[in-house]
Amino acid sequence: MHLMYFTEQPMSAYPAEEGRKRGATALMFSNKHFDPVAGSRLYNEYLEHYRLAEESGFDGIMLNEHHNAPFCMQAKCNVFASILAAMTKRVKIVLLGNPLPLADNPVRLAEELAMIDMVSRGRLVSGFVRGGGQEQLATGVNPAFNRERFEEAHELIVRAWTQEGPFRWEGTHYQHRVVNPWAVPLQKPHPRIWIPGVLSKETIIWAAKQRYPYIALSTAIDATKKIWELYDSVAAEAGYTGGPENRGYLQRCHVAETEEKALANARQFMWMQGEFTGLAHPVWSSPSGYFSPSYRKAFVEYAVGRGANPRAAAFEDQIESQQIIAGTPKTVIPKLRRLLEETRPSIVGFWCADGFVSNADTQTCIKLLGQEVLPAVREMGKTLGLWSPFEANAPVSIAYAKGPTPAAA
């Protein structure tokens, strides 16, 4: 198994009342409410959590990025990946991921990622995402071409990593006279690419066609099973058998010394889902052209307040469906067993805390996970045969028949 630590890097240190008054804390919620003193403190706390996660036995640190919203203060995952590349020694640095459509120059991303891979001595996992709906607006990128840009930028980056330069790129959305970056990845044929997602069938199908592990982001168990049914059927068509090495899952999981405390802290997972102050705005989160056409009816109804957010569910429902797990190590382990038995992922991210959970409680959670939960999960993984892409030495993509050789450095 590959067990990762994750935090959204919440920036909850802003006047919550102002957020409620505005009705949304995304995109247009003024950054006059951003307190850089608190920001500095939080960034450094998060770095300490990453250090602690490595010490506590996690295999990887999962990073992501978002823009113009307090629910995630990590505006560029490559910045934190660069810091971790030098600061950590053992953990994989798992970017889930760089939002490709937001990049006007994917070659620069290819360079940055190659640098991170070399500095970390081959510990980079370079996931790619489409970016959130509001991020298309925050960065001025056309949501109608989101998926096309994602696919083209991906192809260009992989080419930049694997094909000797210089070469010319004349694409639909990207044109480059010269692709010849003076930085190439240490890992060969290239760093692993994992694709996270929530809802869009198109992304699952695309990941399966590439033979890239798909990381289901906190979906309910039944929905997760449907994801693997779809993934496996596409894999079969593509000529390989989908298995645990293709499956990842991000689990919201807060562990504390007592059940009561764990449950109270776990409620903070609803913070970014709008229950407290992390308010999404239905129009900004779903610009036309961005979402999957198969969900058009649901999203237009959500956008005018006629329907519920297709992405959200109530706290109690998420506890019931195990999208949120909370408790002492003793009570969360059986729930994780159910997750592993029913959905068979080999990659599991632990999203420990959100919102206003204190620094001390977050550290306790990381330590308890490391001391008691991760060893139990590893044992389950062995029993169930949940071998990670590293353990199985799975090929990095459909383009390669065999797994990679170890990185040279």
Next chain:
Amino acid sequence: MSATATTIPEATWKTEEIRVAGHPVRLRTSGRGEPLLVLHHDIGTPDHLPFYDALAQRFAVHLPSHPGYDGTERPVWMRSVRDMAVLYQLLIAERGWATPSLLGLGFGGWIAAEMASMAPKLFRRLILMGAMGVKPAQGEILDQALVSYIDYARAGFEDQKAFERLFGADPSTPQLEQWDLNREMTFRIAWKPYMYSPTLPHLLPGVTTPALVVWGRRDRVVPLECGEIYAKALPKARLAVVDGAGHCVDMEQPEALARLVLDFATGS
């Protein structure tokens, strides 16, 4: 669609699909007289409007659905409003309309202005109503990316009752889906810069077509100053401001707008 409170008799409309440069264009036609090409708003258009019927009493009115709008096939290759303008120039050539007049409503006004800049002697008359396409010096063109489908359509009306007569107080979900598809097509061709061309103002002085620029006094979508910019840049233009209307003068004050258009387009 229920008619607004007008005395305009309903016209009979014919719908056909014709191919322009290999692309399907849905064209509705009604009336007899000189050809008048009418280009609709970015939110699309209801099939029938009293304003269109009023025009059909005097003109042979040709009302295409912009390709990609209102349920028509999306031209996936299209990247700019100028592409749309070229397609309509090809439509005019294909149909063989001699010296047609051209009326553009809102977003359709931008397309019309681009078309006029390409063929300064082709059109008999040019009418731009609440036209996007030029950058306001002071205000901003309302960005639909930041507001809901309903709020954006409502922003086109000074009198909300006029909106409700056409679309209902709570527009149907199929209507929302259609607005979403129309919005997506608008993003595909007018995302950045949003709703204007930085080069169009430099070409407008070459348009010698007699032009009427019409604006609703309370246009909250495209500032009235854009009307002033058009009227100043076009050598033979005058500006008419209609009271009791927002951006969608055609839907709020159909009779007043029809009168302005008829007087201007039939004038010598």
